[in-house]
Amino acid sequence: MNGVAASLGAAFVLAGVGGVAGLAVPARWRSAAVGAVTAAVGVAGAVSGVAAVSGTGWQVRLPGLLPLAGVTLAVDPLAGWFLLLIGGVAAVVGVYTIGYAGTSGLGPAARGSSAVLPVFVAAMLLVPAAGSVSTFLLAWELMAMASLLLVLSEHRHSRAVRSAALWYAAMTQAGFVVVLLGLAWLAAAVGGESFAAIRAGAAGLSPVVSGGVFLLCVAGFASKAGAVPLHPWLPRAHAEAPSHVSALMSAAMVKLGVYGIVRLGFDLLGGGPRWWWLLLGALGAVSALYGILQAAVAADLKRLLAFSTSENVGLILLGLAAAGVWAEAGQPAVAGVALAAALLHAANHAGFKTLLFCGAGSVLRATGTRDLDRMGGLSRRMPATTALFTVGVLGAAALPLGNGFISEWLLLQSLLHRDPAGGTVLTIAAPVAVAVVALTAGVGVVTYVKALGVGFLARPRGEGAAAAVESPPSMLAGMGLAAAVCAGLAVVPVVLAPALDRVVTGLRAGPGPLGGSSATLRLAGIASTISPLWIAVGVVGLAVGCAAAGRALGRARRRVPAWDCGDGPLTARMEYTATAFAEPLQRVFDDVLAPEQAVDVTQSAESAYLVRAVEYRRRLPDRVEARLYRPLITAVDAIGRAARALATGSVHRYLAYMLAALVAVLLAGVVR
Amino acid sequence: MTDQLLNLACGLFLLTAVGVLWRRELAALITLLTVQGVALAGIAVLLAVDQRHAETAGVALAVGILKIAVLPYLLRRILARVPEARETAPLVNVATSLLAAAALTLLAYAAARPLIDLAPSPTAGAAPVGIAVMLIGFFLAATRRRAISQIVGVLLIDNGIAAVAFLATGGVPLLVELGVSADLLLAVLVLQVLTTRLHAAFGGTDLDDLRELHD
Amino acid sequence: MTRTPALYLPLAAPVAAAVISALLGRRTAAWAGVGAAASVLAAGAWLAGTVRGGPIVAGLLRADALTAFMLIVVGAVATIACWAGVHHLADEAAAATDRRYLILVQLFITAMSLAVLADNLGLLWVAVEATTIVTAFLVGHRRSRASVEAAWKYVVLCSVGIAIAFLGTACVYAAAVAAGAHGSAALNWTNLTGQAADLDPDLMRLAAGLLVLGFGTKAGLAPMHAWLPDAHSQAPAPVSALMSGVLLSVAFYAILRYKTITDAVLGHGYTRTLLLVAALASLAVAAALLLAQRDYKRMLAYSSIEHMGLVALGTAIGGRLAITAVLLHVLGHGLSKAVAFCGAGQLVTATGSSRLAAVRGLAARYPALAASFGLALLALLGLPPFSLFASELGIARAGLAAGQGWVIAAAFALVLVAFAAVARHGGRILLGPPDPTPTIDPAASAPTAGAIRLRPAAITPLVIGLVAAAALGISLGPLQELLQAAATTILLGR
Amino acid sequence: MIPWLLAAGQAVLVMLVAPLLIGLMRAVRARLEGRAGGRVLQPWRELRKQLRKEPLIPADAGAFFTAAPAVLVATSVLVAAVAPFLSTRGPLSGVADLVVVVGLLLLGAVALALAGLDTGTAFGGMGASREMIIAALVEPTLLLAVFALSTRVGSTDLGAIVAAGATRPAEVFTPASALAAAALALATLAEAGRLPVDNPATHLELTMVHEAMVLEYAGRDLALVEWAAAMRLTILLGLLANLFIPWGVATDPHPGALAVAAGVFVVKLAALGCLVAAGEVFLAKLRLFRVPELLAGSFVLGLLAVVASSVLA
Structure with a gap:
């Protein structure tokens, strides 16, 4: 029996077991059972992904399932990459769930949401494994439904959950409908609904059909991926869902939107004219910038992370766009690099976003708040969580030593490449794209410095934060796994090079894009190299050396009160809050963000010149939502x-x- | 001779329908409906005689009993229980109603063309009368406020269709006609009960009072 | 041409149950009703096996694959409705009317069975009209002002509508007679499909329009749908379930039967246009009125209009895939809607109001019931694994394959609006923190307002219905063959 | 082995020269302003003094505060080691390119910003906020300049870019290159915290950026921070020098050539330092909210540089 088949089958069977366990196991053991099974489903999925990216294909048709259509499964390296990604995330989240769902109140551990969790993972695994239009749509909708139920987990505790779920339900269904129309149109145009048939018939499609299908499907996929302006569901759903669900959705489910675009654009349709990709690039650029700006000014930690998901998806879309453009321009090698950058960034984002959402969940569990302005002081109360969160922040801010840096570096390399025969459009588009990536990276750094610095450091600014205690071991273990993966991806991304090569060559998008020795990453068609291992060794070695030398040679540090300008002891109210931290940025970009401010001055009864109280209110509504x-x-x-x-x-x-x-x-x- | 009688009956049939639109006294409506029943039964009998067809004669008998005796009796009983004499304020006034009836009759003639072209007997030429009566009945039901007026409208529709069936084909099969008649009878019985309940619940049978169920 | 008891069982069993209801105690009668409904289901399954060799004709009755399938639909939905009705009755205090209620429900089932078993299309009409009469008092069961109003509208609108269908039937009869058929045989479906080539196209064109209008009234197609929300919201929940789940489909079944004949005479074009207009109108009306809906039983009623619109859409598209999808849709909708209505009935019993604004946080108060109701809503919204997903997908694929892309796009856009509306209303009553006190709506006239004791056993039929709907969405199993055969019957007339 | 030695040598050179560069700039500025000023060696003396003093740590600060100076120094030293200051065959060829250099410098800044926040004082937060926002806005300019430079050689490898300049100097003096130089110069001033973006010589509350973050440091930690800041300025000016004035850089790692290169490097640094110092005399610090305008200007220069390099190449 085929390795992919065996492990994927095991994953689905386990998911069934998990579903039953969620319903049947008594509350006391429920989260442990469901978490363990979910982790097992994830591991099985990841194993199947590994088998698939190492070249084992698998295909099966089950006509008896799904009435009127039948189910077709087909796993190739591209599917394998996403199976691996989803499986990995699920494995980590499963471990985390054991502690998280078990200890954070009624919602996440309720019978229904416990039963749905493993099913959700299985549905996500089914999406890349689908080999026909109907199967894909089935998996897509199953995934949507399961995630919707999970978003609802805490509906009894907060009224915002319902509104978030409604946004999510409506938008995901709208996305489904356009994807349905697009894919059904495609299937009708080629006269067959299996992906193999579409692949074979795609060459004969008229540009109107292929362009229409591309537009429809990209709209649906981009909405699932959370690309601006199709994103409003995302900050709501991610913020209101239980954190382990947020992690699964943000790290894994959103990536399936990316998968859809890759599958359709590069595989089923086999590439397309330049305007497709420029459009996709524009979508990516807008998402990246708008997403990160909103994240930078968000004071809600989970909302911040959610908008950052839009940003990262934007970067991935930029990579895909670059790949499409270069492939169309006859530069397959660079196209391969761009595609690899996008896929690698998908994996990196999955890694650090899992970690960050789990971290946010730990904080929420410990402090009872998602508001950065009411956190603080966690680095000494929750040292392990803080350390792990820092690993995620390094990755998300795309700083060296973080895993996000590697894929952004790759992305930049593919964008910096210049095609001598590119024409005016590319001459303009490429530097603009570079600038977008750069500004995104820069604002991303602001965002994550804020999240870590304001959220975790200094003194607690709320009662919840003051009373916080460290998370249970299973949560730390889950986050530790994620951190280990992030660190691995940051230091030795070279290990993924063969897999990425197989995915890219499998898509006929270019020759194997990546190569290199154990430490150095080399690219096909571009002369630049990087060696993350040596950089990491250098920075860490020098820093440790420096610190050790200082400690050995100098005197020990003495704790003193911070300088208070002679105005009495400092209080937590004097600290910079998240809102204050991002205020200059909000001023710089106030044309984009359009903050709503109101100042109410209450005069004293005696005189109009005596002010009794000044009330200042500021709201940063999502402008796209408000206008569109x-x-x-x-x-x-x-x-x-x-x-x-x-x-x-x-x-x-x-x-x-x-x-x-x-x-x-x-x-x-x-x-x- | 038969043809002339048939034309006469058809004329009477249409005329009564127009009369129903014209008159406002509910008792007069019932009388007109009875007359229309007579006309309909006459059409059936004439056709049966013309075709020397026993089954048609049986149908004519059944229809006659139902339309001349039973249904008017039921309607009068309703009227007795729900003492409202007049259709005071129809939604469309009488003059406009009559104009609409004219338009509907024209439409009926145009629409019935395939029936006339195809029917085996020359009597089919009168089939549009049935459709016209049906449309008039429809119009009546849609514009009259009293419960009894609306029932009369429903009966007009049924009479019209029955006339079409007789004129175009010499009557639907006996079994079907029996079923149809039974359904009609039961429907009127149901409406009778409901009218009583309406009267009890709303204190009148003005159907415009029925506005509790809406969006 | 073998006669089989299965042909008579769907008629005999409910009649017997009606007799039992007239004679024996309430509980026995209620369970006898469940048994009768199950017999209809069993007879459908039995016939499904028997008709494999070809259709069975016996006098006025006839059974082919389509008949067997429709009997299964009727039986399955009726079983759920009657079973839930057992508990519903126990909840409603008005014992005096129970006997009549039980008798009428059984007669209702009989009439529907007769409609699908009739070979003679005149008899089909008679049976469909009979359902109106039988259900009139069921709609008016509660005798409140609102229910009398609903019953009046129901009877008048449906009688008028179905009369149009009778005119259409007469036209078909005229065409058949002109083509040389005689007597009652002229209206036999077997006969009509056989001599379709000889029927006059102009007359059949007229007939087709009238028939779609007429039976469309009973099937709840816009703009003839107006009786439906009133009747569905006022009838006792199990009756609403039966009406929505099968009565609409049985009426549509008549359109399907006639479509075979008219398409053979006229080609696809004319009925396709008619049905497409009706389908889009129904979807538009349902979507628009779901948006600002204020009553959850009416919400379910408009959802029925929406689904009948989809059924009409699939029928308009035609072709094997679409027709198979339509049939599956009918079954899936029947099951899901039955569960939804029965669940809604229990919610009304529990909360005393069917106003959306009066009910909050049900999931926290009645977890099992709210879960069943919520899942039924999800099923009605066309989410997997429930079978409406498969059938809607099939309709969409067939539509695009038939070159009706714009129609499908418009239809699914409307379905999407309906989706959002139902999701919003459903979420509002089910989710959120529980209200501290059960809300009793003073405007509601439910006899047992505020009675909040719910029996777990009452959930059982709902769960069974949901499981069946989900199972159908995963795999058809033995139904696959029947569905294909039924589609063949519609497409080819044999 | 040779590359490692060369890298170490380069790093040591930068470490040694950096305080002297600061001293030189202060001296030039004092002279131009008509003050006597300190000597060139004065920064080294200050470092020695600070290293002897007792390091203090605010009561609420944690590991981020104590770790930041080490990280800042480490990133600076690493960049000093990998950049092609002396030889075009970058000492650790292939380890890091221009993008990585930008990233490493940013990493140092982030460490310091987190430290500022970790103190829990309003000043720390304020400095961190401002520093990060300026860094975010500088980033596009930097990468566009990288784009403009790299298209010439088809690689972002620093060694390759410098080598191309050294072997074909004509290519350096193109309009595109001039625009890129101007853009990069502005970005350098912002990154290094010089006028008109930040004034390293002030401790006025409302204008501080860098100084606000490091306000709580004392003793050894302060010494490291100051030293690293000097190294960052040296590195940035050195890069500017070698990218746009590519003469004197050794093309092969011959000891003699390297010695010459080191001398030329120091001279170029001194010249640039004097230029910057002289310029600062005539500049006032910009309001914080006018800084984005300056950076937008530099961004436009960068964009023009890229377009020019495409159109005119």
Whole structure:
């Protein structure tokens, strides 16, 4: 029996077991059982991914399942890459869940959400494994439904959950519908719905069909991926879901939107004209910038992480766009590098975002708040969590020593490459893309310095933070696993080079893009190299050396109160908050962010010149949502209210409808 | 001779329908409906005689009993229980109603063309009358406020269709006609009960009062 | 051409149950009703095996694969509804009317069985009209002002509508007679499909329009749908379940039967246009009125209009895939809607109101019931693993393959609006923190407002229905062959 | 072995020269302003004094505060070791390119910003916030300049870029290159915390950026921070010098050539330092919220550089 088949089958069976366990196991053992099974599902999925990226293909058709269509599974290296990614995330999150769901109140460990968790993972594994349009759509919708139920886990505790879930439900369904239309159109145009048939027939498609399909599907996939302006569900759902679910959604599910674009654009349609990719690039650029700006000014830790997901997806889309453009321009080697950058960034983001969301969950569990302004002082109360979170921050801020840096470096390399025959559009687009990546990276650093510095360091600014205690071992173990993976990806990304080569060559997008010895990463078609291992050794070695020398030669440090300008002891209220930290940035970008501010000055009763109180309120609404979605919702609601006039209750009116219909039918017979 | 009688019956049939639109006294509506029943039964009998067809005669008998005796009786009983004499304020006034009836009759003639073209008997030429009566009945039901008026409208529709069936094909099969008649009878019985309940619940049978269920 | 008891069982069993209801005690009668419904289901399954060799004709009755399938739909939904009805009755205090209720429900089932078993299309009409009469008092069961109003509208609108269908039937009869058929045989489906080539196209065109309008009224297609929300919201929940789950489908079944004939005469074009218009109109009306809906039983009713719109859409598209999907949709919708309505009925019993604004946080108060109701809503929204997902997917694929891309896009956009609306309303009543006190709506006239004791046993039929809907969405199993055969019947007339 | 030695040598050179560069700049500035000023060696004396003093740590600070100076020094030294200051065959060829250098410098800044936040004082947070936001806004300029430079040689490898300049100096003096130089110069001033972005000589509350972050450091830690800051300035000016004035860089690791290269490097640094110091005399610090305008200007220069390099190449 094939390795992919065996492990994937095991994953699905385990998910079933987990679902039953979630329903049947008593509350006391439930989270442990479900967490363990979920982790096992993840491991099985990851194993199948490893088998697939190492070249073992697998295909099967099960006509008896899914009425009217049948299920077709087909696993190739591309699918394997995403199986590996999802499986890895699930394994980590499973371990984390044992402690998290078990100790953080009723919601995440309730019967229903416990049962759905492993099923969600299985549904996500099914998406890349799908080998036909119907199977893909089934998996897609199963995944959406399972995640929707999981987002609802804590609906009893917070009213915001319902609104978040509604946004998510409506937008994910809208995305599903456009993907459905696109893929069904594609299947109808080539006359077959298996991916193999589409691949074979794609060359004969008219540009209208392939372009239309691409637009429809990219809209749906990008919405799932959280790309701006199709993102409003994401900060809500990620923020309101239990943290282990946020981690799964942000790190794994969102990537399946990316998978969809890769599968469709590079595999099924086999590439396309330049305007596709420029459009995708524009989408990516907007997502990256808008996402990171919103993240930078967010004071809610989970909202910050969620918007950062939009940002990272934007970067991935930029990579895909670059790959498409270069492939179209006849530069397959660079295209391969760009594609590898996008895929590697997907994996890196999965790594650090799992870690960060789990970290946020630990903080939420310990302090009871997601508000950065009410945290602080956690580095001494939760040292292990802080250390692990720092690893994630290094990755997310794309700093050297972090894993995000490697993929952004790759992305930049593919963008910096210049095609002598590229034409004016590329001459403009490439530097703009570089600038976007750079600004994104820069603001990303601000964002994560804020998250770590304001959230974890200095003194506690809230009662919850003051009373925080370290997380249980299983949560730390889950986060530790994720941190280890992040560190590995940061230091020796070379180990993934063969897998990425196989994925890229499997997509016919270019020759194997990556190479190099154990330490140095070399690229096909580009002369630059990097050796993350030596950089890490250098920085860590020098820093440790420096610190050790200082300790050996100098005197020990003495703790003293910080300088208070002679104005009495410092209090936590004097610390810089997240809002204050990001304020200059908000000023710089106030044309984009459009903050709403209101200052209320209450005068004293005695005199208008004496001020009794000043109240300052500031809100940073999501502008895209306010400009794009609110009017739509308002309009639809208005239609709904107006439509009530259709059903006034008058039987005469109802009869008149019928008479009108009858007359119309009779007239249709007469006029003809 | 038969043809002339048939035309006469058809004329009467249409005329009564227009009369129903015209009159406002509910008792008069019932009388007109009875007359229309007579006309319909007449059509059936004439056709049965013309075709010398026993089954059609049986159908004519059943229809006659139902439309001339049973249904008017039921309607009068409703009227007795729900003492409302007049259709005071129809949603569309009488003059407009009559114009609409004219338009509907024209439409009926245009729409019934395939029936006339195809029917085996020359009597089919009168089939549009049935469709016209049906449309008038529809119009009546849609514009009259009293419960009884609406029932009369439903019965007009049924009469119209029955006339079409007779004129175009010499009547649907006996078994089907029996079923249809039974359904009609039961429907009117149901409506009778409901009218009583309406009267009890709403204190009247003005159907415009039925506005509690709406969106 | 063998006669088989299975042909008569769907008629005899409910009639027997009705007799039992008239004679014996309430509990016995209620369970006898469940048994009768199950017999219909069993008969459907039995016939499914028997008709494999070809259709069975016996007098006025006839059974082919489509009949067997429809009997299964009727039986399955009726079983759930009657079973839930056992508990529903126990909850409602008005014992005096129970006997009549039980008798009428059984007669209702009989009429529907007769409709799908009738070979003679005139008889089919009679049976469909009979359902109106039988259910009139069921709709008005509670005798409140609202329910009398609903019953009046129901009877008038449906009688008028179905009369149009009778005119259509008469036209078909005229065409058949003109083509040389005689007597009652002229309206036999077997006969009509056989002589379709001789029927007059102009007349059949007229007939097709009238039939779609007429039976469309009963099937809840816009703009003839207006009776539906009122009737569904006022009828006792199990009756709503039966009406929504099978009555609409049985009426649509008549359209399917006629479509075979009209398509053979006229080609696809005419009925396709008619049905597409009706489908889009239904979807638009349902979506628009779901948006600002204020009553959850009415919400379910509009959802029925939406689903009948989808069924009409699939029928309009035609072709094997679409028709198979339509049939699966009918079954899936029947099961899910039955569960939803029965669940809604229990919610009304528990909370005393069916107003959306009056009910909050049910998941926290009645976890099992809210879960069943919520899952039924998810099933109705077309999410996997429930079978409506498979059938909607099939309709979409078939539509795009048939070149109806724009229609499908418009339809699914409307479905999406309906999705959002139902999700919003459903979420509002189910989710959130529990209200400290059970809300009793003073405007509601439910006899047992505020009674909040729910029996776990009452959930059982709901769970069974959900499991069945989910199982169908995963695999059809033995139904696969029947579904294909039924589609063949519709497509080819044999 | 040779590359390692060369790298170590380069790092030691930068470590030694950096305080002297600061001293030189202060002296030049004092002279131009008509003050006597300190001597060139004065920064070294200050470092020695600070290293002897007792290091203090605020009561609420943690590991981030204590670790930051070491990280800052480590990144600076590493960059000093890998950049092609003396030889175009970069000492550790292939380990790090221009993008990595930018990243490493940023990592140091981040360490310091976290330290500032870790103190729990308003000043620390303020400095960290400002420093990070300036760094974020400088980033696009830096990478666009990298783009402009790298398109010439098809690689972001520093050694390759410098080597290309050294072997074909004509290519350095193109409009594109001049624009890139201007952009990079502005970015350097911002990164190094010089006027008009930040004034290293002030401790006025409202204007501090870098100084606000390091306000709580004392003794050994302060010495490390100051030293590292000097090294960062040296590195940035050195890069500027070698990228746009590519003469004197050794093309092969011959000891004699390297010695010459070291001398030329120091001279170039001194010249650039004098230039910067002289310029600072005539500049006032910008308001914090005008800094973005300056950086936007440098960004435009960078973009023009890239476009020019494409169009005119």
